Amino acid sequence: MSLTPLLRKIFLVDLVKGLKVTFHYQPPSEAITEQYPLERPVIFERFRGQPRLNSNPDTGESLCIVCNLCALACPEQLIVVKGERNPATKRKEVVSWTYDLSRCMFCGLCEEACSTDALELTQDYEMALYSREGMVLDQAALERGPEPEKYAK
């Protein structure tokens, strides 16, 4: 047996090394904790959160043309779009639009399939609710988009 490991053991070199590491981590500026409701994380542009149905900002009309591509793309089949042809404008218009958030895995396939950029997964992530019913979003809720509650003490 060589002498060095024995000496290391006797003088507790490894333990002292460990103590040094934890000692240097002590200044609170090193802490990576985020004080959540006060400090918010940086959300990346491509983050997929709560869905929103966009409407034309000029006219306020829904951008959705009821092509049903999103419903077909959805692996969970949680999007149900029903539409009816409007004889006056000769365009299909939305009758009912439901999006079941409780089954959504935010894969973003619906967003990619949308040909008019009507459906968009926003960067909002605060979707917790008290009841399951609220997870099924209808057209009105989708067009309103995410409305996160403001944190108040």
Added chain:
Amino acid sequence: MIEYIKGYLSSGTTPGEAGNLFWATVYILLVIAGVSVAVLCMNWLERKILAHMQIRLGPMRVGPHGLLQPFADALKLLIKEDIIPHDADKLVFWSAPVVVTMTAFTTFLVVPFGRTHAVTDMNIGVLFMLGVSSLGVLGIIMAGWSSNSHYPLMGSLRSSAQMVSYEIAMGLAIVSAVLMTSLQTGTGTLSMIGIVESQASQHTWFIFKFFPLGFLAFAVFAIAMVAETNRAPFDLPEAESELVAGFHTEYSGFRWSLFFLAEYSAMLAVSSIAVTLWLGGWMRPFPNLLGGPTWDMAFSFLPALTFFVLAAGCFLGTIRMPKIPQFRIQTIGLGTFGALLGFVGLVLLVPAVSVRIQDIYWFVVKVAFFMYLYIWYRGTFPRYRFDQLMKVGWKVLLPTGLGVLIATALWGLMPQLSAALTGVLQ
């Protein structure tokens, strides 16, 4: 009556020696209150320091920087449901936390916070402390046995095995320090105050005496005392990952908080043994190197300075608080706390107070260093396996302690031995 109360103040001894019942009661109450406050502070400091070592923030919400967290915890524990398991041995289950807490507090009877700042000066002080604190094992075994459950039983068995085996190494280290007290006078002492006084008369702390023997004995004690108090890395009796919580698994609410109190006051007690035996008790550092009235003066400002630094830290915290309405109360609270600390610092500047507080201050600073070490160890070291624990205890610490004891005795007898040797040679 007034004469009786006043009479003690001029005696210059501990209330126990002076036989003054009134002051003894006052001292006991002060010590119990002081230890309880220290445990509250330790609760906050441990969570905070441990969190910072693990790159977290720790409690931040209850009060400014979580300063009110211990109080919130205490309140929660007091109003929590107190459960006694159906199959538990009720009487033993009930008395176990009482035994543990009582023994932990009783040890403080002989701790000398200063020449006159001890409840009493027992001539068997160290022995008393060791004896009473090892009675705590009994409480732990009672808790584990009476719970009538697997994990507590395992925890208490581990605890008893560990405490019994580490007590021997601890005792040997203590005996070698007690041997050193006999060097000048020829008769050693077990009295805690006597030990500190003999360090004063030998002009050295025992940790530096007979280098490296004093230091080795101290190291053996420092390791054994961590094991003795069941703290990381020797916290097998309450290993969370294996035994839920060890011997106090079945305890809840107030009973559990008694165990908590007992654990931390036992830590304080063994730290104060270490401070008394090796680190010069209430004496200030460098009395030889930096002696003289000027340095005495400088050192007497340190207690006040400590409080001023703490107050400054609080004010810095108030400045750095987020400037939003939700934090107004917290900011005001922190500012008030800082002002309070500053006021205490000002009081400590009064000469009459600072003279009396000097020795308590140095004792508390030294104990606080040990408490920091406890937290530091917990933040760093992984837990030992049980066989490793026993190996360290019996195969490393015990022989080292024994060797140090013999070497100390021989070194102490050096003059006589050399005289005898020269006598034989001539």
